[in-house]
Amino acid sequence: MKHIVYLLTVLALALTQSACTDQCTETRVFRRFTPITFTQAQIRQGVGTEASRTLQDPGKIYTKDGFLFINEIKQGIHIIDNRNPELPRMVSFIRIPGNGDIAVRNNILYADSYMDLVAFDISDVTNVRALKRVNNVFPSGQFNGGNWWYNPNTGDVSDQRVEYVKEEVKTNCEEDVSPTWWGGMFLAADNRSFSSAQSAAPSTGGQTANGTAGSMARFALYDNYLYTVTSQEMQLFDIQNPADPKLGNKITLGWGIETIFPYGDKLFIGSQSGMHIYDNKNPQKPERLSVFQHARVCDPVVVHGDKAYVTLRSGNTCAGFTNQLDVVDISNLLSPKLIKSYPMRNPHGLGVDFPNLFICEGAYGLKSFNAKDAQNVELQEHIEKLDAYDVIPLGKSLLLIGKDGFYQYDYSNPRKLRLMSKIPVERPNAIS
Amino acid sequence: MNHVKLLLFLCVLLLGRPSEAQTTSRKVSYVNHTELGGLFGRVASGVVGNETVTNKVSLTLQTFNGVQLSKRLAVGALIGVDWYKAALLMPVGAGVRYQVTRPDNKNVSVFLSGDAGYGLPWLNKSSTGYAVKGGLMLNPGIGVRLGKPNAAGFTISVGYKRQLAQVEKPLRWNELIRDESRIYNRLALRIGTSF
Numbered sequence: 001m002k003h004i005v006y007l008l009t010v011l012a013l014a015l016t017q018s019a020c021t022d023q024c025t026e027t028r029v030f031r032r033f034t035p036i037t038f039t040q041a042q043i044r045q046g047v048g049t050e051a052s053r054t055l056q057d058p059g060k061i062y063t064k065d066g067f068l069f070i071n072e073i074k075q076g077i078h079i080i081d082n083r084n085p086e087l088p089r090m091v092s093f094i095r096i097p098g099n100g101d102i103a104v105r106n107n108i109l110y111a112d113s114y115m116d117l118v119a120f121d122i123s124d125v126t127n128v129r130a131l132k133r134v135n136n137v138f139p140s141g142q143f144n145g146g147n148w149w150y151n152p153n154t155g156d157v158s159d160q161r162v163e164y165v166k167e168e169v170k171t172n173c174e175e176d177v178s179p180t181w182w183g184g185m186f187l188a189a190d191n192r193s194f195s196s197a198q199s200a201a202p203s204t205g206g207q208t209a210n211g212t213a214g215s216m217a218r219f220a221l222y223d224n225y226l227y228t229v230t231s232q233e234m235q236l237f238d239i240q241n242p243a244d245p246k247l248g249n250k251i252t253l254g255w256g257i258e259t260i261f262p263y264g265d266k267l268f269i270g271s272q273s274g275m276h277i278y279d280n281k282n283p284q285k286p287e288r289l290s291v292f293q294h295a296r297v298c299d300p301v302v303v304h305g306d307k308a309y310v311t312l313r314s315g316n317t318c319a320g321f322t323n324q325l326d327v328v329d330i331s332n333l334l335s336p337k338l339i340k341s342y343p344m345r346n347p348h349g350l351g352v353d354f355p356n357l358f359i360c361e362g363a364y365g366l367k368s369f370n371a372k373d374a375q376n377v378e379l380q381e382h383i384e385k386l387d388a389y390d391v392i393p394l395g396k397s398l399l400l401i402g403k404d405g406f407y408q409y410d411y412s413n414p415r416k417l418r419l420m421s422k423i424p425v426e427r428p429n430a431i432s
Numbered sequence: 433m434n435h436v437k438l439l440l441f442l443c444v445l446l447l448g449r450p451s452e453a454q455t456t457s458r459k460v461s462y463v464n465h466t467e468l469g470g471l472f473g474r475v476a477s478g479v480v481g482n483e484t485v486t487n488k489v490s491l492t493l494q495t496f497n498g499v500q501l502s503k504r505l506a507v508g509a510l511i512g513v514d515w516y517k518a519a520l521l522m523p524v525g526a527g528v529r530y531q532v533t534r535p536d537n538k539n540v541s542v543f544l545s546g547d548a549g550y551g552l553p554w555l556n557k558s559s560t561g562y563a564v565k566g567g568l569m570l571n572p573g574i575g576v577r578l579g580k581p582n583a584a585g586f587t588i589s590v591g592y593k594r595q596l597a598q599v600e601k602p603l604r605w606n607e608l609i610r611d612e613s614r615i616y617n618r619l620a621l622r623i624g625t626s627f
Contacts, residue, residue, distance in 0.1 A: 019592060020619045022475040024486060026601070029609040076481070119449045145606055154481060164608070172477035173614050174518040175559050175601075323561070346603055403608075 029363070033146050033160040038097065040155035045116050047096040049128045050088035052078065054426040057144075059419070060390060061401045062102040064211030067125065069400070070406055071111070073143050074159070077102060077111060079125045085408050085420050087399050093151075093169065094128050098157065099117030100143055103219040103226055104211040107243040110226055112138060114157045115150040117228070117237065119245050131243050135232075138230055148386035161370065214390035214401070215300040215349040220262045223283035225402045229253065229260045229269060234286070249285055265305040266333065270299045275310055277333050292328055293334040304354045306331040307374055311347035311359060323347060325359060327374045339374045351398070356380075356414045358398060360388030366400060368414050380415045461500040462627075463508060465529060465545075467621030468493050471514060471593055491515045492593075496527050503535040510547055513555065516592070516616060519597055520556040523569045525549015526613060532574075540578055543587075547571040551595050563603025567614075570594045577626060584627050591620040 028094040055078065059071035061335065064084035076096040081089045098114030106129070107123040107170070140149040210221045220227045226237040232255055238250030250327060256272025266285055267278040274293040278286040301310045307375035308328040344374040346362040355372035365384040371377045387402035397420065400407040405424040409417040471490040476483045479609040492515075498508015514521045525545035533540075550594040558564055573591020599612040 018475040020617050022473055022617055023477065023615040024612060026612045028607055029607065030607045166609075169476050170483075171612060173488070173516070173616070174476050175562050300473065321469070325518070345600065346608075 012160050021175045021430065024171045026169045026171045027166070028169065029164055029166050031145050032165050034163070036159050036161050038114070038157045038159065041158060043097045044116070044133070046095060046116065047113065047130050048095045048376060049126070050093045050095055053093050054090075054275070055361075055405060055423055056425060056427040057405070058389075058401050058425065059100055059143075060102065060105060060214055060216055060400055061218075061406070062103045062211050062213050063175070063392060063394070063399060064070060068406075069104065069211070071100060071102060074098055077109075079128070080423070081125075082408075088406075088421055088423060090423070091125050092128065098141075098148070098159075100141070101217060101219040101228070102106070102211075103213065103217075103221050105221055105226075105239060106209050107244045108239075110237075110239075110245065112141075112219075112228070112254045114141070114148065114159075115139065117245060119243060121243065131247060134237065134245055134247055134369075137235055137247065138228070141230065154396045158381065196401055211393055213393070214392050214399075215261060215351060216259055218258070218260060218389045220260045220267065221278060222262050222265075222267075225283050227260055227262070227267065227286075229254065229257045229427060231257050234260070234269070236284070249319055251286060259300045261301050266303075268301045268303055268308060270310065272299070275299065275301050275308060275328070275336070277330065277336065289333045292338075300349050302350055302352045303330070304352045304371075307371075308336065309350060309352055309357060309371070311344060311350050313344075313347050313362075325350075325377065327371070327377065329374075339349075340377075348388065351364060351391040351393040353395065353411075354395035356411060358391045358393060358400075358411075360364075360391055360400070360402070363387050363403075366391070366417075367412065368417060370414065381417060383417065463498050463500050463506040463529065464495065465587065465624060466495040466627040467587065467589065467622040467624030469589075469620060470523075470617070471516075471618035471620050473616065473618040482588075488517065488618075490517070490616075490618070492622065494523065494547075495543075497527065498527070498529070504531040505529070510549065514551070514593075514595065516595075518558075518562075518565045519553065519599070519614070521551035521553060521564075521566060521569075521595060521597065522555050523547075523549050523551045523571075523595070525569060527571075535581065539580060540576060541581070543575055543577055543589075545571075545573045545575060545589065545591065551597065553597070563600040565598040565600070567596025567598060568594075569596070571620065573620060573622075575622075579626075581593065584625060587622075587624045587626055589620075589622050589624070593618045593623075595619045 057073045059073040062069040068080040070078040077094045079091045081091050096111050096113045097113050101112050103110045109120040109122045115136050115138050119132045121129045130429050144162040146162050148159035150157050199320050218229050224240040226239050226353045228235045234251040236308050237245040238248045240246050254356045259270035261268040265280045269276040274291045276291050278287050280286045299312050307328045310326040312322045312324050323344045327339045329337045329339050345364045348360040348362050349358045357369040357371040359367045366388040368381040369377050387404045389402050392399040398409040398411050407422050408420040437519045469520040474487045476485045478484050494512025496510040498506050500506045501577050505550045510527045511524045525548050530544045542594050549569050551569045553564045556564050571593045575587050575589025576586045577587045579585025595616040601610045
């Protein structure tokens with residue numbers, strides 16, 4: 001008996017010394033910023049058409065008449081012939097420094113170029129020409145979580161180059177993990193008052209002359225106006241003559257404005273504090289009807305009928321720790337009411353083709369839902385092995401853009417999406 | 433609902449077994465081995481050069497129910513609960529109990545145990561933004577049983593427990609991905625009863 005007890009004691013000590021250490025590793029991918037400055041001349045003279053190139057850091061997507069426009073963040077716009085969705089063909093690349101958003105009416109493409117708005121003639125997609133530039137209309141903005149701002153005195157734009165860094169940290173196997181020094185710095189930076197403007201793409205009210213944008217768009221077309229939102233304001237451009245955009249009214253919205261989604265004669269504006277609903281019966285001067293308040297997070301919005309679908313996301317530049325889908329009853333536009341919230345992982349853009357609802361979960365893939373019953377939005381499929389930033393459902397095919405490429409899915413069967421084609425991102429440090 | 437069902441199942445396993453053994457024919461001999469104890473270990477966290485080491489103790493409870501295949505060997509299924517600091521896992525799986533000492537009528541015997549299965553997170557409740565997913569479990573050990581072979585006995589055992597888990601964590605400012613992979617490596621010290 002003594003021998004056995006001795007044996008057990010020795011064994012216990014041996015195990016404690018050698019093997020009994022928990023191994024917990026946290027994997028993080030985060031952004032690292034490096035300051036960079038551009039002169040006005042660099043920005044304005046940098047515009048031109050080039051041969052097609054590969055996707056490297058895709059942003060927002062826009063589509064019109066079988067052509068795709070994929071923003072290459074801060075670089076320009078890829079034009080892709082997508083009349084055969086099984087085989088999209090890269091046609092050309094419009095070089096536009098500081099570009100994030102796109103809108104197309106007839107043969108005129110509107111794009112932001114840091115502080116300016118530029119109109120292009122795209123009737124010949126291999127030879128796109130700049131028609132007009134409206135100078136100094138956007139004072140600041142944001143790309144990939146990094147802020148930029150224009151200094152009207154010097155004419156310089158101060159921007160930040162973004163790199164993605166992967167890090168593995170040993171944790172104590174518990175929920176709270178102290179951030180490393182850079183994490184602490186970024187958390188502190190989050191409390192700064194400045195919260196950016198600009199990013200990318202457009203959206204439309206469904207007129208045939210306009211293209212279609214994703215939910216992350218900051219540009220929208222309606223009637224004779226192009227609506228653009230910055231972090232605090234909505235800037236209108238009169239495009240009665242599409243080739244000659246003229247500066248229109250400016251409407252103060254509040255802070256943390258992020259997206260604009262036109263639906264009928266209403267404008268739905270996503271901000272970090274809530275969803276703003278504007279009546280656009282007088283397109284020259286939209287008027288605020290109501291605000292649906294929520295926690296301080298990011299929130300693109302799409303609308304179908306009397307329901308609005310809002311995704312709330314933390315992380316990135318968005319504070320808060322809420323990640324969810326809110327289904328909101330907007331039958332009374334003066335008093336929107338929450339129907340139900342559904343937990344999500346890290347929702348970004350979303351698209352609705354009722355009853356199908358598609359939600360991008362960032363690095364955690366794409367989710368396909370059936371939203372027929374607002375009280376029971378049902379998950380139909382979760383495609384995990386891709387990065388999803390924004391989607392555009394086009395009736396049968398789904399356009400999806402993410403950090404690892406552009407995807408097209410056939411969603412005839414929304415429980416099993418079929419991949420029709422993919423244009424991959426090709427750069428050495430792409431996030432996989 | 434699943435949780436309730438599992439708890440009921442656990443209760444049935446714990447309470448229903450002895451009477452069952454008495455009503456079954458002699459050829460099939462049922463075995464129950466129920467244990468309570470601690471999972472002892474430690475963890476080193478932080479970056480190289482600035483590591484913090486802390487000790488960890490977790491409560492563990494498990495019950496093994498099976499049949500005696502021979503005088504030495506019993507096989508069966510097990511279910512339990514492990515209270516790790518930030519994860520409440522419920523291991524379910526299969527196990528063996530093998531008597532090392534010669535089967536005779538002595539009051540003391542030594543046995544080896546081997547359990548393997550999957551730690552389910554169904555009973556776990558995480559903080560907002562966190563989600564625990566379970567993982568594989570492995571638990572070999574050795575122990576002493578005090579008591580006559582055909583009667584209820586008292587056991588003391590020591591073993592090694594390896595439990596995997598994956599954890600989703602809420603993203604903070606500027607992060608695109610944040611996940612944690614956990615491997616609990618613990619020394620399991622348990623006391624229990626066996627029939």
